[in-house]
Amino acid sequence: MGKNRAEARDHGIGFRDRLLGLWTAGETLDRAVATLDTIRARLDEVERENRILIRQMLIPKERFWQGQPEPLVDAVPAPLAFAQSCLCRAQHFRQPYFSYWTRELGEALRYHRKLWEFVFICQALYERGMIVPGSRALGFGVGEEPLSAYFAGRGVEVMATDMSADQAVAAGWTQTAEHAAGKESLRRPALCDDAAFEENVSFQTVDMNHVPDDLTGFDFCWSACALEHLGSIGHGLDFIERSLETLKPGGLAVHTTEFNLSSDADTLETAQTVLFRRRDIESLAERLRAKGHIVVPIDFHPGYGDVDRYVDVAPYLYEPHLKLMLEGYATTSIELIVQRRSE
Structure with missing residues (x-):
């Protein structure tokens, strides 16, 4: 070199x-x-x-990731796997609940952080009693992810949202199948039959920087690595706080986003993709707690295994892909769980 x-x-x-x-x-x-x-x-x-x-x-030796982890056919969801919010780590992929949710979502088990985001959202909501018939859910920036269909198939009434088609084209999301053009983009017959899908899923175009005032009264809301694309760190943090206003008192917000592993000082603060630092997350948690919201404690440990230490470089691999290099910074996914204050 x-x-x-x-x-x-x-x-x-x-x-x-x-x-x-x-x-x-x-x-x-x-x-x-x-x-x-x-x-x-x-x-x-x-x-x-x-x-x-x-x-x-x-890249780690193939024995550490190729064909691993092995799916557990008798896996079940955990009663309490995520008492804390945390970073994506390889150890999670080897737990029974991870095999369970991967199978439930119709995904292939592999060391990939996007799969981790889906599993974490499902498990965090499940163990807090949210994925039940009659719940109302709001998804932000849903793209073509399977969560809307999965929740609807379990009797949850889902309002799925994404940016407008013009915004998606300008941002390049339509080229990578990361934008939902409408309700039909979310249909997953293997996860939700047509009758339940038609009854339980609605779609609305929403700018996450300007969430409409009429989106209220939901039991939970979620987003999977969408809020880092709002233009700045400040916009992303403001969105998390604004998302709580869409919930009933005591409702739950579960969001994943990019976390800067390289620095708590330098980062991408204003870009198409921004990287949140520990100090950004802790500042937000302090701000939300001061307003009476419950922010689940956050574990910032990045993991210690061979797959955890590998930082993927573009063009990115299908696996292993838990951490990646983005414009000179190592980053991974972080999950945040916040409960709206009871009023």
């Missing part, structure tokens, strides 16, 4: 000198731009090579 960096540096110096020569000789700007494009292409090539080398050096 040192050779590649030196090579890129030398190309940069050579380009500077050549560009000066082009200008002094009166050559056209088009030729200068062409030279710049060549340098950019070479830098992109060096970056791709470095990513491959980093992955080869850091």
Whole structure:
């Protein structure tokens, strides 16, 4: 990698000198731009090579993740698995409740943080008595995730929401199947039969930075890695607080988002994807508790196993993928559980 960096540096110096020569000789700007494009292409090539080398050096041995963990066919949900909010960790994937919820959601068991988010949301709601017939639920930024259909199949009345089609196109979510264009996008016959789906699922376009005042009276709400895309850390934290206002007194909010493992100081504060620091989460918890809400204690331990220590690099793997590198920061998923104050 040192050779590649030196090579890129030398190309940069050579380009500077050549560009000066082009200008002094009166050559056209088009030729200068062409030279710049060549340098950019070479830098992109060096970056791709470095990513491959980093992955080869850091990925854990296959015996730690390939074909693991083994599904537990007699698995059941836990009575209390998440007394605390926490970060995504490999140890969770090996618990019986994880196999249970993976099977319930029709997913493949694998070391992937998106699966962890779905399982955590389901387990956290289940153990707090929320996934029962007659409950009313509000999902934010649902994309094409299976949770709306699953909850509806268990008799929960679901209001699923996502951004407008224009916003989704501009953000690039339609290209990665991470946007719900409407109710039909959420249909999962294996999780919820058509009759229950039609009866229990509604859909509404919602900007999470401007949640409508008429969305109220829900027993619980959730979002799975959506609030980090609201433009800034401040917007994301404000959304969590605003989501509590959609709940009945004593209602439950369960949200997952990006957590910065690299720094409690530097981070991505205003971007298409922001990374929340420990201090951001703790500040929010203090703010919510001061208003009478119950914030479940948070365990910030990142895990200690081989799969936990691996930080994936783009283009990201199907597995293992619990932690990833995003613009120079290591990040993973964090789950937050907040109960609205009783009034």
